[in-house]
Amino acid sequence: MANISNTHESAGGNLTARALREGFYAGVISLGLFVLFVGLETTQNIRNELVLNQRWGLLAVFVIVAAVGRFLSVAYLRPWLAARKAAASATASTETEESFFKRNFSKIAIVALIFYPPLMVVLFGVQGSLKWVDNFGIQILIYVMLAWGLNIVVGLAGLLDLGYVAFYAVGAYSYALLSQYFGLSFWVLLPLAGILAAFWGMILGFPVLRLKGDYLAIVTLAFGEIIRLVLINWTEVTKGTFGVSGIPKASVFGIWSFDVSAPNNFAKVFELPMSSAYYKIFLFYLILALALLTAYVTIRLRRMPIGRAWEALREDEIACRSLGINTVTTKLTAFAIGAMFGGFAGSFFAVRQGFVSPESFVFLESAIILAIVVLGGMGSLIGIAVAAVVMVGGTELLREMTFLKSIFGPDFTPELYRMLIFGLAMVVVMVLKPRGFVGSREPTAFLKERKNVSGSFTKEGHG
Amino acid sequence: MSDTLLSVQGVETYYGNIRALGGVNVDVKKGEIVSLIGANGAGKSTLMMTICGSPQARTGTITFDGEDITRLPTHLIARRRIAQSPEGRRIFPRMTVYENLQMGASLDNLKYFDEDVEKIFTLFPRLKERQAQRGGTLSGGEQQMLSIGRALMARPKLLLLDEPSLGLAPLIIRQIFDAIKVLNEEQGLTVFLVEQNAFAALKLSHRAYVMVNGQVTMSGSGKELLANPEVRAAYLEGGRH
Numbered sequence: 031m032a033n034i035s036n037t038h039e040s041a042g043g044n045l046t047a048r049a050l051r052e053g054f055y056a057g058v059i060s061l062g063l064f065v066l067f068v069g070l071e072t073t074q075n076i077r078n079e080l081v082l083n084q085r086w087g088l089l090a091v092f093v094i095v096a097a098v099g100r101f102l103s104v105a106y107l108r109p110w111l112a113a114r115k116a117a118a119s120a121t122a123s124t125e126t127e128e129s130f131f132k133r134n135f136s137k138i139a140i141v142a143l144i145f146y147p148p149l150m151v152v153l154f155g156v157q158g159s160l161k162w163v164d165n166f167g168i169q170i171l172i173y174v175m176l177a178w179g180l181n182i183v184v185g186l187a188g189l190l191d192l193g194y195v196a197f198y199a200v201g202a203y204s205y206a207l208l209s210q211y212f213g214l215s216f217w218v219l220l221p222l223a224g225i226l227a228a229f230w231g232m233i234l235g236f237p238v239l240r241l242k243g244d245y246l247a248i249v250t251l252a253f254g255e256i257i258r259l260v261l262i263n264w265t266e267v268t269k270g271t272f273g274v275s276g277i278p279k280a281s282v283f284g285i286w287s288f289d290v291s292a293p294n295n296f297a298k299v300f301e302l303p304m305s306s307a308y309y310k311i312f313l314f315y316l317i318l319a320l321a322l323l324t325a326y327v328t329i330r331l332r333r334m335p336i337g338r339a340w341e342a343l344r345e346d347e348i349a350c351r352s353l354g355i356n357t358v359t360t361k362l363t364a365f366a367i368g369a370m371f372g373g374f375a376g377s378f379f380a381v382r383q384g385f386v387s388p389e390s391f392v393f394l395e396s397a398i399i400l401a402i403v404v405l406g407g408m409g410s411l412i413g414i415a416v417a418a419v420v421m422v423g424g425t426e427l428l429r430e431m432t433f434l435k436s437i438f439g440p441d442f443t444p445e446l447y448r449m450l451i452f453g454l455a456m457v458v459v460m461v462l463k464p465r466g467f468v469g470s471r472e473p474t475a476f477l478k479e480r481k482n483v484s485g486s487f488t489k490e491g492h493g
Numbered sequence: 494m495s496d497t498l499l500s501v502q503g504v505e506t507y508y509g510n511i512r513a514l515g516g517v518n519v520d521v522k523k524g525e526i527v528s529l530i531g532a533n534g535a536g537k538s539t540l541m542m543t544i545c546g547s548p549q550a551r552t553g554t555i556t557f558d559g560e561d562i563t564r565l566p567t568h569l570i571a572r573r574r575i576a577q578s579p580e581g582r583r584i585f586p587r588m589t590v591y592e593n594l595q596m597g598a599s600l601d602n603l604k605y606f607d608e609d610v611e612k613i614f615t616l617f618p619r620l621k622e623r624q625a626q627r628g629g630t631l632s633g634g635e636q637q638m639l640s641i642g643r644a645l646m647a648r649p650k651l652l653l654l655d656e657p658s659l660g661l662a663p664l665i666i667r668q669i670f671d672a673i674k675v676l677n678e679e680q681g682l683t684v685f686l687v688e689q690n691a692f693a694a695l696k697l698s699h700r701a702y703v704m705v706n707g708q709v710t711m712s713g714s715g716k717e718l719l720a721n722p723e724v725r726a727a728y729l730e731g732g733r734h
Contacts, residue, residue, distance in 0.1 A: 052665060239687075337598060338592070339585075339599065340587070340601065341592075342585050342588065342596050344587075345585035345587055345588060346583050346585055347584065348547070348579065348583060349579060349583040349584070350596075351545075351547065351567040351571065352545060352571055352576075352577040352579055353571060353576075353596055353597060353599060353647065354568050354571035354572045354599065354647065355568055355596075355602070356568045357568065471587050471588075473589045473591070473592055473625070474592065
């Protein structure tokens with residue numbers, strides 16, 4: 031007995047010593063990494079001279095955070111995770127009934143989203159709700175929709191597309207330009223933008239039919255850049271980097287308008303005080319409907335032959351062909367349908383901003399959308415929605431964290447650390463959940479009962 | 494010969510400039526089990542793939558059921574009801590057993606799925622137990638059963654099996670070969686089999702071909718080849734430990 035407790039003690043002592051050592055190393059490494067990036071800052075003064083600012087305090091904060099974080103991780107977090115993993119594998123054999131919340135998560139989420147704008151109006155007033163409905167609600171839902179659209183290409187058909195933002199751009203510019211030059215309304219142009227984007231999806235699809243994996247990714251990346259460069263340089267039509275402004279607003283199916291001067295203005299008809307909040311609330315429901323349409327189509331397609339063929343294509347292309355599946359049309363439809371939803375989202379983006387420029391369609395956007403799909407768990411709609419809320423909502427939330435100024439001084443702007451935190455979050459999620467938030471793939475067909483087999487049993491790299 | 498289902502005439506296949514098949518002639522008649530044996534690199538799997546149109550034969554013709562299929566793309570060849578259980582099984586690892594079988598039935602858009610899936614489950618009861626499990630979690634033998642089952646779901650006129658015994662225990666191999674025999678005897682299924690396991694393949698087959706360096710060097714009934722001293726020396730005694 032004494033022996034056992036002895037070994038425990040020495041193990042504990044070892045752990046603390048190791049944690050201290052590793053914490054120290056982490057501190058040294060972060061000092062080396064950040065001494066030039068954080069410790070020194072160059073700014074320009076009024077006479078355009080470079081001035082070197084020394085920020086040793088901030089550097090100390092970075093180093094201490096790294097050292098203490100490493101110490102805590104080694105000494106406490108890892109043993110705790112290991113213990114939890116052991117406990118989880120011990121109880122894995124006993125099947126637990128999923129809670130009501132977990133089973134009906136998507137229904138609850140949809141109902142909550144429908145009541146979200148009125149709730150914000152009640153809580154923050156008509157004008158105060160603007161920020162919550164627009165910056166959080168609409169912004170997140172656009173990314174949910176984009177990620178769900180990309181999920182068809184990447185998650186289901188397994189075609190790594192790094193240029194998805196091209197279709198977003200095609201949709202946005204379709205609406206912006208066609209409404210400017212031909213005066214067509216949003217409701218005519220929404221399907222048209224989708225069709226045009228799908229068409230571009232096919233154009234991308236044809237040359238890359240024979241490519242896979244990394245090669246495909248590079249070509250799609252180039253495609254995204256080509257579209258952006260065309261938008262910048264075709265100045266007669268797109269007005270280049272100046273962008274297209276004054277894009278007309280959408281109306282409620284032509285019945286009520288949101289133009290201030292229009293006689294059928296929404297606020298005038300209902301005798302409400304003038305506010306742009308009504309338009310934002312309308313846009314919120316519009317993007318919610320579009321996103322739900324995307325989800326509905328995805329769910330339906332997965333149960334249809336074409337959806338099954340996509341998933342089979344992701345798994346094994348040769349086997350697909352030997353089963354009589356035409357891989358050419360299967361790939362092209364995946365590109366086209368994914369692109370179509372990107373186009374819908376793009377025309378919504380144009381109508382929401384009232385202004386589009388090539389600046390909005392840089393590679394970073396594609397990367398963020400892809401990151402959301404991967405973090406959420408390829409193919410899982412709920413996981414992707416959660417990932418979008420975390421990634422997009424999280425970065426929006428950074429803007430709100432003004433209290434950090436009192437810690438780091440008045441110059442501290444949390445938004446600047448957006449990408450740092452974004453990257454950190456991705457690393458953490460990928461370490462803890464390598465398959466994304468929802469890693470297990472839901473089967474589409476069952477005989478009698480559904481049984482869930484965790485993704486962790488399947489080969490790594492195949493899921 | 495009206496009862497010839499598959500006829501391979503003078504087929505040459507190249508990988509780039511390298512000739513893998515040098516004028517192969519093989520016939521498979523309706524209701525037969527025909528096997529193709531040979532050493533590693535003899536071109537057995539290449540012949541199998543050439544029949545499926547990937548890669549396509551550079552010269553020669555492949556006729557199936559009276560129709561020239563030499564230049565057809567793979568998926569159209571599959572739609573002529575040539576089903577293949579490819580080398581290395583190639584099941585869909587993230588899809589369940591049930592979904593894998595559904596994929597096999599996609600030619601008819603699941604029209605006969607319910608009755609056919611019952612037949613597969615009778616043939617391979619293990620698959621029924623495992624139907625909700627992901628393909629990738631199955632054992633090698635179960636994956637092979639699934640691969641054959643998936644091919645059968647397409648209601649094939651000709652079943653191509655590429656090394657069904659690859660990496661499997663002798664007992665499992667026997668189960669699978671028994672199943673092939675049952676399919677042939679009870680349903681009249683025509684089977685063309687590529688095998689390293691020459692002894693088991695020759696015992697099962699009506700006729701067999703021996704392939705060396707991309708050419709067919711010998712052919713005859715399974716029994717004849719089993720008794721042939723050359724075949725015994727090259728593929729049977731040497732291979733048995």
